[in-house]
Amino acid sequence: MTTGIPSFSYHIPTAIEFGWGALSRLPAIARDLGGSRALVVGDPGVARAGIVDRVVATLTEAGIPAAAFTEVESDPDVSSVEAGTRLAKAQGCDLVVGVGGGSALDTAKAVGLMLTNPGTIRDYVGIGKVKAAGAPVVAIPTTAGTGSELTIWSVLSDKANKVKISVGSVLNCPRVALLDPALTVSLPPAFTAATGMDALTHALESYVNTATQPISEAMSEQAMTLIARSLRVGVSQGGNAQARGDLLLASTIAAMAFNSTRLGLVHAFAMPLGARFHIPHGLVNAILLPAVMRFNLPGNLPKYARIAEIFGERVAHLSLREAAERSVTAIEQLKTDIGITAKLGDFGLTEADFDSVATEAMQSGNVPVNPRQPTLEDMKSLLRAEL
Ligand SMILES: [Fe+2]
Structure with a gap:
């Protein structure tokens, strides 16, 4: 206590x-x-x-x-x-x-x-x-x-x-x-999109996890605010100086958050999926983030409601649960707007791999701080949702 x-x-x-x-x-x-x-x-x-x-x-x-x-x-x-x-x-x-x-x-x-x-x-x-x-x-x-x-x-x-x-x-x-x-500035749109989603996942996973603390929370909120303002613009207009500055700062500030808190299930999955299926790191995060958010919602409704607000959702008239759910739809819309449509199956993952990938992911130090503790079956369901 x-x-x-x-x-x-x-x-x-x-x-x-x-x-x-x-x-x-x-x-x-x-x-x-x-x-x-x-x-x-x-x-x-x-x-x-x-x-x-x-x-x-x-x-x-x-x-x-x-x-x-x-x-x-x-x-x-x-x-x-x-x-x-x-x-x-x-x-x-x-x-x-x-x-x-x-x-x-x-x-x-x-x-x-x-x-x-x-x-x-x-x-x-x-x-x-x-x-x-x-x-x-x-x-x-x-x-x-x-x-x-x-x-x-x-x-x-x-x-x-x-x-x-x-x-x-x-x-x-x-x-x-x-x-x-x-x-x-010369980073192509698809790389800007994927790396921006990596930075967002850092800020977000640190923000909702059980190791978060006042300094990292402030860093996470600022990083997400910059990404909400500038990721779409950075992908659409690579030469936009304001967006490029925002995104670079957001990436660094997000790291200032997770460096002290670790992350969550998205990054737990990123290690085996990157090593075995060579899915680019930012892309694997982008693929899994909405499903993991949906799974994690019960573990931290107020934080997810705040994320919805940061991403421009109008939540004042909603229940806390409904407001939290809006964070997931906001991130799904962001993914659509920046052109990320990939799924895990595009990289050769099949149902036969779920057991070994989920088992390896469960060993990650990012699992104990995740806001909702998963079972092995939960982990496999998350992979299935984004296959
Ligand atoms: Fe990452």
Whole structure:
């Protein structure tokens, strides 16, 4: 039994630098961190778009030598971390700059850790296993979704064993999140939509779960407000500066919420469905979010009613239950408006997979904080609803 506000912890060690063209601040940030030689970690897509070269040039022109590592696949394998770490050591790098989506940033963070910690990244799977601060990491997101620029998490693939592994440590938080909305302008509409739904799912799952607390709640509400205002516009008009800024901020602010609270059933499912069926992370969240919301409603009606309000539903005349239900229809309408029609079956999932996927999802640390505790049959029903 608790009285008043329950005790909680909130810790974000990452500094945030935001602004249109903020990439130009990178050399000063690198110097403040004591960086004399940098490894720039980016995925091949970001490299093809010329962004890795721009980051390398920004550093070298300011007198900070930089090497590029772009062998980061989506759902990066532990071997990417090992290859990046070898290159960083060979080049004598004392600073890691990650640029790209979640895969690039998660890899960059893990490389930073492995520059100072012994063994392999597999030795640090779980929460709080890392013992020593890593080399400083600057994270520059080019998508607005994962929030990896300031979370404790690196999610990696162990492709040999067909599982995803997570390394969570406050020592894995980047030292600086450098947020430049200009770098997100060229993101195609489908990616903007899926990554925006990832950010929304972070804000929403953190908001309704049992580990939520006053600071994370405030972050969740602000992130959802920005997404409600700007996700449709960002998808419809990629060059809309207001929308791009809102969405990048929303992604980071949502991460400031879930970093301290974990998430819920959508993200519990995302791990096995991503590892085994290669469903892009944002898309799997978008597919499952409405069904999980509907299942979770009884666990937190007031919060779901508030979500409906944030997404523009008029709920004052409704019962609490009816108001909460409006949050689900509001998110379904948002999905329709941003063109997300995918289902799990599109990626090869069949009824025969439900048992193993649901069983694996139930192992996630996101299940105990979910607002309604599911049975294995509940989990299978959620998959069936979105097949
Ligand atoms: Fe996510």
